[in-house]
Amino acid sequence: MLEMSNTRRRIGWIDRRLSAFPLAWVLCFFATLVVVPARADTSIRIESASLRLDDEVYDFDADLAIELPDDARRAIESGLTLKLNYEVEIARVRHYLPDPGVATVVQSYELGYHALSQRWLLRNLNTGERQDFGAFDAAVDRLSFVRGLPLIDSSLLAAGTTYEVRVRALLTLRSAPDTLSWLLFWTDDWSATSDWYAWTLRP
Secondary structure, eight states: OHHHHHHHHHHHHHHHHHHHHHHHHHHHHHHTTOOOOOGGGOEEEEEEEEEEEETTEEEEEEEEEEEOOTTHHHHHHTTOEEEEEEEEEEEEOOTTSOOOEEEEEEEEEEEEEETTTTEEEEEETTTOOEEEESSHHHHHHHHTEEEEEEEEEGGGSOTTOOEEEEEEEEEEEEOOOHHHHTTOGGGGGGOEEOOOEEEEEOO
């Protein structure tokens, strides 16, 4: 009788351990979905920007410093896309009067991940041009500068007039497909906007 009692206790202990496994797996799964918002780790800054005249068109150059949270790569691999907008404004400088805008240009890029090829895809949303990279850091580095972007025809700027040119950058992680968006709700905190970077231009 003593042996049978011990056997029953061992079986009951095993049954309790087995019944706890499904709950443990569920808790582990949801634990992987808990991510601390990373707004404090996201920053974007215009380091330099300029216009240069090339064949009667002013081209725009800029360098940008981008710092992303550690989980940015994982989020993009999971289906999100990183979108970057450069907003450029040109206005005539007039004392005691509102500055009348001359031109506003928005240059947009989008960075995503192609799981089948395991490549990072960077797309110019204004022209449709695409580039692909084997490393996430290389794609972000390419995203962080602009060279030779045609901005405005020189004939639209009056000679001898002073203009203010300013630019800022806006960074967002775009929504995933509906089937994944509930898993990635925390990424709204990854948006960032730079300060305006301004200088004067006198044609």
